[in-house]
Amino acid sequence: MAPAKLLVDIHTHVYLPRYASMLRTRTSVPKIMSSLIDGKEQDRLLILDHEPSGGRPVGPQYWSRDEKIRFMDQHGISVSVVSTANPWLDFLPASQAQQLALELNADLEQYCSTGPTVTDSSIKRLYGFGLLPLVPEITTESLLDAVNQISESPHLKGLILGTRGLGKGLDDEALDPVWAAIEAAGLVAFLHPHYGVDVKAWGDKDNGHVLPLALGFPFETTTAATRLILSGVFDRFPNLRLLLAHSGGALPQLSSRLASCIDHDPVVASRLKHDARFYLGKLYLDAVAYGSEELGFVSEVLSRADRYETGNSSAVSPDRKIGSKRVLFGTDHPFFPPLKSTEKWQSVVDNLEAIDSVQGWTEEEKDGVRGANALSLFNIS
Template structure:
């Protein structure tokens, strides 16, 4: 068995065919619709609209969003050995509880098939044990307002029974009241007990009234709104004591944790000066930063090398690409979400080969129990 190091992508998405068909049947966002291609008589294109009033009428969508050969071709092109695939937002938030419960179970089974039918690696790290597949997945939970917690727990049991699903992807709404909702405590406990990873990913951003009247396309919502949504959601979990009650819970934050690393000391000071919150927590706020995992989708070594993240060590960072979003710009066939994020990992001052290899793949093998 080869001893070469692996490149593992932990932030990579799909809209599985069943879900894409579901979105095609919808008349309001989120939806997939067909429209004429400007300047090309008779030609049509499919567009994905995730949120109301998206700029440019959404984004073009094609097989790269749901086709396994397309995903594997992208991986091969960029030297990615293994991908931990998750459904892209908005997940099931907009459905009724019965719809979400049914669709979650169906999509989890679909994702297991998507991954289990992928090829095995030709080579894997020495001593890695069983063969490693090219694809693994993160399942969906029927987390919607009015959902029955018992149905959510049953879905966790389903995900745990599917050998190629290693965790769950989750938005910030929970059962409609956020992730600090006490009703979620049995959910956190069951996820922890089963050793699943929670990938916390934003969808709603911050209120659109914050962005002003100037047309800035999607820049402000994606560049700032998404990371701040994550920052607020995980901070509410910390303040509620979730990480004290479930210390073995494995939570990975999208987009390198948003603003949390930069604001963790300010957060700690505010907590210390608020006796109501300070008496609720067992540790300083900086401690909880060290309980979390962060994808390395930051696009710059300065961000990855930021003091608070660097202080955590390389063991908490994992490579990701955000595929199939942000496709190549004109003049290149390589995805900058790959090349720039790899360059960022390689450019962090003080990291040697051992640290970079951990971020690129070793950490993922460990926390997702792939080897």
């Protein structure tokens, strides 16, 4: 039995030492470069072209397991399901991406398996999402090899995906054997953004990282997840478990508009087995929303999904308690650090306060979002 009321962080990143070393050798984005800042040499991470402020300052919190555990202890986090942060392997040629995926998956398994356990428990404090070499010209066999490696690694509970798939997107039918393998293995696919939207949309005024992160990332997730729904992936693989970053972006808010547009479009009107809103009930969302009203809303949207199953005429009122079972706590560590090392991270404090304040959730639902849902989803016991 798992200890009661564990706090489980399912959105927390790492650049493993092998990955960070590779970024240091690069001369083009993405890369880690050393710069003189106020007379001191500092490592800075650039993961996109035209990054404000010359990139992000990076240090051991991005790759050190001890730093990850220290952060967890500071915030009372019992278990973390760690994932390589963007841009993953998207920028590499197929042969290099294939080899590095297998090496990094092995590294992550060791990172987790040799780490500490929860007190008075056999549960590890660290589990992971592996990587697939989802790059153009990769073979299906190579992708299936990576899925198999992840499924055979006891401490890897799923895999993290960017939105570009094989260069054509995750709705490319060439990925069907991969979705089938992920479904059969019972792995969780964590969909995370990287590219945002066209930079021209942000205009010429310098607004730092705000527009790309606050809007671009969620819009990218919204588009990728909608394309998956439209492609019929959830009809062909009904047991596929897909987790969306940042509480699903704008998809919950726009799901009824999406359903209406499908109904009025002859290209897709007869393609899907169900109303588009039904498929939102197939999704899992992280709770990285920063507000209780947003979390309450997305749990309500998830809870109404069965109403839109073909042939189901029931009109039961949405129940936030039902939808909460598909929402899971996350921190987005090590991004958005506080200005002082002794301070608690606002991303943690805000997201926990949001969970605690959702109207319509009892303590049972809140405990579920904080940890019990994750333990069940990832079969951690």
